[in-house]
Amino acid sequence: MLVNASPQSSPSSSSSNPTMKFTLAFGALLATSAAAFSPVANRAAVSLVSSSSALNSFSSTIFEVRDVNFADTKEQIVKGGRDLFPLLPKAFEGIKEIGVIGWGSQAPAQAQNLRDSLKEAGCDIKVRIGLREGSSSFAEAREVGFTEDADTLGEMFDVIKKSDLVMLLISDAAQAALYKEVFAAMKPGATLGLSHGFLLGYLESIGEKFPEDMDVIAVCPKGMGPSVRRLYEQGKEVNGAGINASFAVHQDKSGKATELALGWGVALGSPFMFETTLSSEYRSDIYGERGILLGAVHGIVESLYRRYQRQGMTPEQAFIESCESITGNIVKIISTRGIKAVYDGLTGDDKEVFKQAYSASYMPAKEILQEIYDEVSSGNEIRTVIMHGKRINKYPVGKIDGTDTWIVGEKVRSERDEENIPLNPFTAGVYVATMMAQIDVLLEAGHPYSEVVNESVIEAVDSLCPYMHYRGVAFMVDNCSFTAKTGSRKWAPRFDYILDQLAYTAVDNGKPVNEDLISAFENHKVHAAVEECCKLRPTVDISVGSASSTKEIVIQ
Ligand SMILES: NC(=O)C1=CN([C@@H]2O[C@H](COP(=O)(O)OP(=O)(O)OC[C@H]3O[C@@H](n4cnc5c(N)ncnc54)[C@H](OP(=O)(O)O)[C@@H]3O)[C@@H](O)[C@H]2O)C=CC1
Ligand SMILES: CC[C@](O)(C(C)=O)C(=O)O
Ligand SMILES: [Mg+2]
């Protein structure tokens, strides 16, 4: 968990004054025109890949590439499923050793899923874990069968040297600090595999690139590590249960990079894979986790919990009407029937309350969300994460569930009557407005529906909120990446304050409902896209409560 990843100490710095170089590079990034921050515009700028210079033009000779209509847009996807495991030997052709580097949230899940899937497919590929010397994670990796004796566990650079595919799953801040050594250790012809676009964002910010003689791919699960493992295990009973993943082919020297990326996604158990670029991925991912996935939902719950008590509810009832209403009712409706079903299910006064809350919350939430998107696109948020990595030894991340809200919440959870959790229409209006504002910012920036819906809807309802429901907010946030933990802690209070200060006061002062906003919501194209995405995966309630070989992080 601890990183010491300062740009100053980075071996990458070629300038005699690395701090200055870092600052100047970000300055240059900020000075670039707004158009260049659009993922579509940026695609051309960063793409070194001939075959995927435009999205939705990939092909595969191994997996079926399907056209789907997300709202009014045609996109290409590859559907996953265990029935495709027999195709894995072909997709992983030429790969004999896979090095999974790190043991945070993703690595335990991805390494175990890959090992199981490749074995089931009859592939003779070794999956080996690489960790920094002295890492406390050695013991945890051994517990699930990766051992030095079997030569499936070792020091990270030793593992990197032997691997044909290096899955770099150490924290993003550590990737930024160590990338030069990692590239230098990789053997000729090996592929670099990422689960995030962060490293590209960092390299661009300092005017550097990936070495041009290697394949660079990413498979980015749109859900936290424990859910990637748990749903994979459930997929043994329900074919196709899993976490969707985006994939990016950034460099394709071998001509085999797309097949390998798709094979990796299938082996993880993803119900479907959709194409992105590293640039589009890091913008949407870093943004989404600061928004409705983690930061915004935390801020919404805190602000509503206080509001409902001010209105006379007991702390327990206030928690039920805020947090429980979201995690135990609203997200379940969204997961099975879509966002609009929450609204369609309301009648009479409840519908009016929803409209008031929605109409008052949409713009304040969108203001913060747009600010987050701009901070990510400009490189500022990447810089925040790297600077946080530098401070972390002195100021470790603290617990976020020691407050009254979450202590009361623990009691409520222990006494919960799952069948009778209310759907509070005010809570629903605030939550849905924030989700819609997040969707609109991404669509306005040019992200494809597949990315927008996964990063704003499916991940929230299928992967993250179920953990907040059963284990509380800290469990949800702290099983996410270091990048996400940093951002959620930074932005949650901004949502809390702006909703309290602007949205709830507007309602209390009798501001009329903005009918244009409501009509835009009712007729939004995203509803059709959500419906289509949901058809592509079985509706499975994640078994968060059951025992599993999943690593789960609890900060003491
Ligand atoms: N969390 C998630 O669910 C998701 C994460 N991702 C991406 O996956 C990647 C991995 O993230 P995640 O699994 O969350 O892990 P974390 O961000 O929590 O990072 C933890 C891992 O990084 C290692 N690490 C930290 N500093 C160093 C260092 N200086 N040298 C070597 N290793 C170091 C830790 O080692 P040690 O074990 O020794 O402490 C640990 O294994 C990131 O790119 C992230 O953005 C993508 C999708 C979802
Ligand atoms: C939502 C957080 C995440 O992006 C994720 C689980 O996908 C992360 O960085 O952990
Ligand atoms: Mg993330």
Ligand SMILES: [Mg+2]
């Ligand atoms: Mg993510």
